[in-house]
Amino acid sequence: MKPELTATPKLAPGVRFNDQNQQPRTLLMPERALRLNGPSLAIVELCDGNHTVQQIAEKLHALYSKAEPARITNDLLGYLALLHDQRAIDF
Amino acid sequence: MTAAPSTPLALVAELTHRCPLHCVYCSNPLELTKRETELATETWVRVFEEAAAAGVLQADFTGGEPLARTDIVELVRAGRRAGVYVSLITSGLPLDEAKLAALVEAGLDHFQLSFQGIHKQTAREISNTTSHAHKLKVLQWLKKYRLGVTLNFVIHRQNILELKEMVAFVEEYQPGCVEFASVQYYGWGFANRENLLPTRKQLDYCVETLKTAEERLRGKTRVVFVVPDYYAKYPKPCVGGWGRKLMVITPDGTALPCHAATVIPGMHFENVKEKSVLAIWKHSSAFQRFRGEEWMQEPCRSCDRREQDFAGCRCQAFLLAGDASATDPVCSLAPTRTSVDAVLTKINDVPEEKVDWVYRPNPI
Numbered sequence A: 001m002k003p004e005l006t007a008t009p010k011l012a013p014g015v016r017f018n019d020q021n022q023q024p025r026t027l028l029m030p031e032r033a034l035r036l037n038g039p040s041l042a043i044v045e046l047c048d049g050n051h052t053v054q055q056i057a058e059k060l061h062a063l064y065s066k067a068e069p070a071r072i073t074n075d076l077l078g079y080l081a082l083l084h085d086q087r088a089i090d091f
Numbered sequence B: 001m002t003a004a005p006s007t008p009l010a011l012v013a014e015l016t017h018r019c020p021l022h023c024v025y026c027s028n029p030l031e032l033t034k035r036e037t038e039l040a041t042e043t044w045v046r047v048f049e050e051a052a053a054a055g056v057l058q059a060d061f062t063g064g065e066p067l068a069r070t071d072i073v074e075l076v077r078a079g080r081r082a083g084v085y086v087s088l089i090t091s092g093l094p095l096d097e098a099k100l101a102a103l104v105e106a107g108l109d110h111f112q113l114s115f116q117g118i119h120k121q122t123a124r125e126i127s128n129t130t131s132h133a134h135k136l137k138v139l140q141w142l143k144k145y146r147l148g149v150t151l152n153f154v155i156h157r158q159n160i161l162e163l164k165e166m167v168a169f170v171e172e173y174q175p176g177c178v179e180f181a182s183v184q185y186y187g188w189g190f191a192n193r194e195n196l197l198p199t200r201k202q203l204d205y206c207v208e209t210l211k212t213a214e215e216r217l218r219g220k221t222r223v224v225f226v227v228p229d230y231y232a233k234y235p236k237p238c239v240g241g242w243g244r245k246l247m248v249i250t251p252d253g254t255a256l257p258c259h260a261a262t263v264i265p266g267m268h269f270e271n272v273k274e275k276s277v278l279a280i281w282k283h284s285s286a287f288q289r290f291r292g293e294e295w296m297q298e299p300c301r302s303c304d305r306r307e308q309d310f311a312g313c314r315c316q317a318f319l320l321a322g323d324a325s326a327t328d329p330v331c332s333l334a335p336t337r338t339s340v341d342a343v344l345t346k347i348n349d350v351p352e353e354k355v356d357w358v359y360r361p362n363p364i
Helices: A038-045 A053-063 A069-085 B041-054 B072-082 B097-105 B120-127 B132-142 B160-173 B187-191 B200-217 B277-283 B285-289 B314-321 B337-349
Strands: A026-029 A032-035 B010-014 B058-062 B085-090 B110-115 B148-155 B177-182 B222-226 B246-249
Touching: A038 A053, A038 A069, A053 A069, B010 B041, B041 B072, B041 B277, B058 B072, B072 B085, B072 B097, B097 B132, B110 B132, B120 B132, B148 B160, B160 B177, B160 B200, B177 B200, B200 B222, B246 B277, B277 B285, B314 B337
Parallel strands: B010 B058, B010 B246, B058 B085, B085 B110, B110 B148, B148 B177, B177 B222
Antiparallel strands: A026 A032
């Protein structure tokens, strides 16, 4: 399920990052762990319940200014849908 | 290619073999560890610290019933302090609201609650304990917290036909995850195998039901199905490959590459009381024994799937083929597959339990 642009995704219950001093940054969840880097890390760090999908998209547009913004937004929606189906985030 | 050992990712901490339930499929060994030989609190604390330093991300606190340890809150706190993600795998039985609050406060990440059936009668028959009503209470208490919750239903011939009701129950409660885990045939499960294996017809029903369930629960509850591997075409990648990802520590501190590894003869297992987690991971002969591929026999040795399933389960190879290095006999390519087929034929040929009525005749 893709989120609305006004949704504010946040980590699902039982999902958290490993400690700050542990590398690489890893999302820990029941029976699974997801190593994050690059854009995936940037996105999940913004899934804090305070940023809307629109705001996350804008941050990515600024970070990856060479890429087509519409394409970034589309990829973002797809990635959030995947994380939602995996029960890593709620929105 | 062998064997620069990767880092361990998961630690299975069998904190105790004590348990108020007596489940007929328990994966604990037939010879259970006694209370007096259980590791002390401070040894577990050191183990969690060593494990985290060695790269372990997650620790599963299990048993037996982990809540039977009076120091469980302290152990959860120590796990979190060491930097691992802590899951409690429990029957929920020796739990009250205050203990749950203390566990959450100590940093528990994830609570996995086992169910033996959807009806109290089934649950009672399987576990020989009255526990179902209490589990329902535990579920209500859990709602107060933002905690990862998994419901775990162990599936077998005696409860597989309750599957639709289980799914409806899950849909109503909406945990983050549900596991429908077919019994695996080790320990007590192996001893009760013929009463637990589902029939092929039941399995078809199960697969069909779960396909629909997965669709319906998408985005609400993640559905995990552990297949009954006797019916599989290829073996499971047991423990993600021997000595590749996982270390099991038994209640007395024995470090095993797999829960059931003690059934394999001629193995020497180290103990965390004497050696560090990392030293055991790197150097223990038991962990080296089936690492990499050199030990593999044909057909695995030249099989394309060997990097996916690592030749299956070593303990099952020993239990079914009498040789822990053999291809897992559940594999359709295994020379010993006939031993599995013989068991399946036997249990599928038993007619469905049909009560033979003697009807009262009409009086003449």
